[in-house]
Amino acid sequence: MITARDMTPAELAALLHFHAEAGVEWLVEDDPVNRIAEFAEQRAARNVRAPAAAALAASEGAQPSTARTRPSAPPPPKTASPSALPAIPDEHAITEARFAAESARSLSELGTAVAAFAGCNLKTSARSTIFASGEPANRIMVIGPMPSADDDREGVAFSGRAGLLLDRMLAAIGLARETVLISTVIPWRPPGDRAPSVPEAAICRPFIERQIELAEPKAVLLFGNFTARFFFGETGTIHALRGEWRDIACGNHAVPAIATLHPQELLTAPASKALAWRDLKAFADRLAEG
Incomplete structure (x- = not known):
């Protein structure tokens, strides 16, 4: 088996990149640990110590004690780790998201509100918060589903190979990334690039709808199955939902x-x-009609 010390820095970097692409979030030890055997040993040790401790306590209790018993110090307060904090119930998180979104009076304020929002569990595993970028003044908006691994690393929607292809697609109809407003339905990448759950999508809905409301686009281009289903409220595939205004x-x-x-x-x-x-x-023709 090849170990880390047998690899060059370039090979290690490539391996880490591969794990990140595969959705690996945590690293473990190089050598496997038999936790079952470890637990069995600890339990056996406790069983051996228990009779001895009981006998000692009985012998001490039989002798009169002249020493005053010192009161034990109170245990230190427990500090909850971020992962141990109770999760906000979905219905409360949706209400908080809606309030935060409606309180924003500009895209800048909304971006700040999304970055500060902590009611969606997807944020805890994501590196970046993806928010609308580009030029809102032209009133042309492009929306994708959820951030990819490339998006999460770069902090920008439609990064990597998919982003390069998007740039060519926009250029084919006379547009550029810098001249449109680009965003995603979900601001945070789900672990392992899984699809967002229904509650997660409901929590994020007020933010993307408020982005559209503040940008006031004259037309919106939606990319992918999840995005089309999210806005159209249907369950068909993108091949059934595409191409229709x-x-x-x-x-x-x-x-x-x-x-x-x-x-x-x-x-x-x-x-x-x-x-x-x-x-x-069809999108270009609609824009040309004004």
């Missing part, structure tokens, strides 16, 4: 949105690029 409600007004395949899906299934191109053309 629908209104999504944000605040007191509705915004036209169209869904298409996520760049990561196009990397794994290049044959679907023709479908994505049709959706991009």
